[in-house]
Amino acid sequence: MGEESCAPVRPTRHDAAKPPSVRVILPSTPLGVRKGLGEINTILRASGYSQEECGTVEIVLAEVLNNVVEHAYSAPGDDLIALQIGPARAGLSFLVEDNGREMPEGGPPIGKLADKHSDLLSLPEGGFGWFIIREVAHDVAYRREDGRNRLSFRIAVG
Amino acid sequence: MGEESCAPVRPTRHDAAKPPSVRVILPSTPLGVRKGLGEINTILRASGYSQEECGTVEIVLAEVLNNVVEHAYSAPGDDLIALQIGPARAGLSFLVEDNGREMPEGGPPIGKLADKHSDLLSLPEGGFGWFIIREVAHDVAYRREDGRNRLSFRIAVG
Amino acid sequence: MQLNLEWAGAVLVVTVTDPRIDAASAVDFKDGLRKAVPSEAERIVLDLSQVDFIDSSGLGAIVAATKALGPNQPLELAGLTPKVASVFELTRMDSFLTIHATRSAALAVAAANG
Amino acid sequence: MQLNLEWAGAVLVVTVTDPRIDAASAVDFKDGLRKAVPSEAERIVLDLSQVDFIDSSGLGAIVAATKALGPNQPLELAGLTPKVASVFELTRMDSFLTIHATRSAALAVAAANG
Numbered sequence: 008m009g010e011e012s013c014a015p016v017r018p019t020r021h022d023a024a025k026p027p028s029v030r031v032i033l034p035s036t037p038l039g040v041r042k043g044l045g046e047i048n049t050i051l052r053a054s055g056y057s058q059e060e061c062g063t064v065e066i067v068l069a070e071v072l073n074n075v076v077e078h079a080y081s082a083p084g085d086d087l088i089a090l091q092i093g094p095a096r097a098g099l100s101f102l103v104e105d106n107g108r109e110m111p112e113g114g115p116p117i118g119k120l121a122d123k124h125s126d127l128l129s130l131p132e133g134g135f136g137w138f139i140i141r142e143v144a145h146d147v148a149y150r151r152e153d154g155r156n157r158l159s160f161r162i163a164v165g
Numbered sequence: 166m167g168e169e170s171c172a173p174v175r176p177t178r179h180d181a182a183k184p185p186s187v188r189v190i191l192p193s194t195p196l197g198v199r200k201g202l203g204e205i206n207t208i209l210r211a212s213g214y215s216q217e218e219c220g221t222v223e224i225v226l227a228e229v230l231n232n233v234v235e236h237a238y239s240a241p242g243d244d245l246i247a248l249q250i251g252p253a254r255a256g257l258s259f260l261v262e263d264n265g266r267e268m269p270e271g272g273p274p275i276g277k278l279a280d281k282h283s284d285l286l287s288l289p290e291g292g293f294g295w296f297i298i299r300e301v302a303h304d305v306a307y308r309r310e311d312g313r314n315r316l317s318f319r320i321a322v323g
Numbered sequence: 324m325q326l327n328l329e330w331a332g333a334v335l336v337v338t339v340t341d342p343r344i345d346a347a348s349a350v351d352f353k354d355g356l357r358k359a360v361p362s363e364a365e366r367i368v369l370d371l372s373q374v375d376f377i378d379s380s381g382l383g384a385i386v387a388a389t390k391a392l393g394p395n396q397p398l399e400l401a402g403l404t405p406k407v408a409s410v411f412e413l414t415r416m417d418s419f420l421t422i423h424a425t426r427s428a429a430l431a432v433a434a435a436n437g
Numbered sequence: 438m439q440l441n442l443e444w445a446g447a448v449l450v451v452t453v454t455d456p457r458i459d460a461a462s463a464v465d466f467k468d469g470l471r472k473a474v475p476s477e478a479e480r481i482v483l484d485l486s487q488v489d490f491i492d493s494s495g496l497g498a499i500v501a502a503t504k505a506l507g508p509n510q511p512l513e514l515a516g517l518t519p520k521v522a523s524v525f526e527l528t529r530m531d532s533f534l535t536i537h538a539t540r541s542a543a544l545a546v547a548a549a550n551g
């Protein structure tokens with residue numbers, strides 16, 4: 008997942024963006040995630056990130072947060088997801104925490120893609136999430152601590 | 166609402182505190198507010214504010230945020246509240262934003278207190294919220310913009 | 324909302340063991356208190372020494388409970404921690420409610436008053 | 438999920454008028470699309486020009502719909518906005534699905550192919 012491999016959602020570099028410090032607490036529901044992404048987008052735009060950079064952050068966060076809603080917690084209810092955004096050496100750092108169940112293999116899935124030679128009808132209809140995360144994000148690290156999942160990563164924007 | 170009138174929760178002045186610049190997004194639910202206040206407390210303590218100063222901030226934010234939960238949004242659901250904390254000339258500045266309904270009179274209530282001469286049985290059981298806010302916070306300003314409520318104020322801590 | 328009950332003669336001491344009486348717990352607190360107090364209680368001491376934070380909802384719940392119990396079952400407060408005390412002072416509720424420094428002070432007064 | 442239907446001969450143009458096909462709306466979108474397409478449709482053009490964001494749930498829904506309709510009712514995409522296009526590219530789905538720059542380009546090709 009080097010810098011080279013994320014061509015389609017390529018982060019552009021400029022000096023205007025000022026990495027914000029953000030704490031987000033979200034209801035673990037599809038609509039909670041959608042609204043949270045909207046607020047984060049507003050903050051990043053106001054911090055000087057381009058529309059394209061905000062799009063890069065949005066797709067990764069959408070995949071990570073929706074995975075928590077769909078897989079870590081059993082059913083949408085009162086559960087909360089905590090997200091921290093801060094400056095990183097190169098880009099923005101993210102830490103996502105939840106009190107849901109542990110990752111199945113003790114760590115995040117590899118995320119694989121449809122075989123180049125497969126035909127339309129044999130395409131997978133899911134499982135794109137982790138492929139997207141690993142393709143765009145850097146330094147992905149997972150740990151289970153105090154009954155909590157902590158997933159951290161970096162996105163090279165700004 | 167001068168500096169003089171907020172004796173009971175008097176801000177103490179010292180040089181240790183370093184005002185943070187942080188954005189907090191929280192669910193518009195009583196438990197979301199509670200959790201958000203906990204995070205803010207942690208951030209302010211880490212920035213060098215005293216326990217007493219953190220208490221001053223906590224009570225004002227509790228009133229402001231719970232008002233959004235109870236009055237601006239119709240029912241606890243997936244709605245979010247966005248909060249910005251930053252340095253101010255004297256103290257910390259706060260901006261609270263929500264997408265709920267507009268303030269009833271186009272602005273925040275005056276906030277009044279029980280009559281000194283009333284007896285226990287005629288005491289109000291609610292309506293203390295805005296009195297507390299106006300008593301402790303300074304420069305309270307409200308505007309409705311883009312379907313969003315924006316309430317800003319300053320608390321003289323640090 | 325966790326409430327601990329203890330009798331000292333006809334005085335019922337209700338200790339709030341949750342650290343917060345806030346918008347998330349005020350209704351629960353009011354209900355719990357109402358159910359906890361039997362008609363035999365001649366006086367109620369609400370021990371708040373374990374409560375670290377109260378907001379206007381919690382304050383409203385205490386005022387409402389005091390009014391509902393009425394003058395025949397006076398509700399008195401004891402053991403206010405600093406943040407809690409400042410909210411009572413700020414709203415001037417300290418001049419309408421009876422507040423004792425500690426639970427034992429409250430019981431001593433209750434004993435003296437019969 | 439708001440879908441707008443329009444016929445161009447035997448081609449059914451389905452325009453998604455919601456700005457997002459995401460985890461909150463993907464199931465709704467898939468159901469809506471299934472109900473919207475009658476057996477008379479010989480080709481379906483899905484106009485995404487009003488869609489600003491799609492995530493992997495939305496992508497999965499489009500793949501599932503394309504598979505369910507099968508080769509006799511080909512589903513083709515048109516008008517992908519930048520963020521949406523990048524998700525199709527990133528997941529290489531752009532090499533499995535037919536994507537046209539615009540809805541009129543899609544219709545021109547459909548007309549040429551009969």
Ligand SMILES: Nc1ncnc2c1ncn2[C@@H]1O[C@H](COP(=O)(O)OP(=O)(O)O)[C@@H](O)[C@H]1O
Pocket residue numbers: 070074075077078079108109110111116118133134135136137138493
């Ligand atoms: N946060 C998580 N907690 C537990 N399991 C997860 C989490 N994220 C992903 N998984 C597991 O990894 C699988 C692959 O995830 P993903 O690539 O996002 O695809 P999808 O969500 O479409 O199934 C999921 O089906 C699930 O079993």
Ligand SMILES: Nc1ncnc2c1ncn2[C@@H]1O[C@H](COP(=O)(O)OP(=O)(O)O)[C@@H](O)[C@H]1O
Pocket residue numbers: 228232233235236237266267268269274276291292293294295296379
């Ligand atoms: N954020 C808000 N949006 C809309 N209305 C509000 C808001 N805050 C306060 N109000 C109105 O002002 C009144 C007084 O508020 P407050 O002093 O906090 O007391 P309480 O919340 O206990 O009623 C509320 O009852 C409500 O009608």
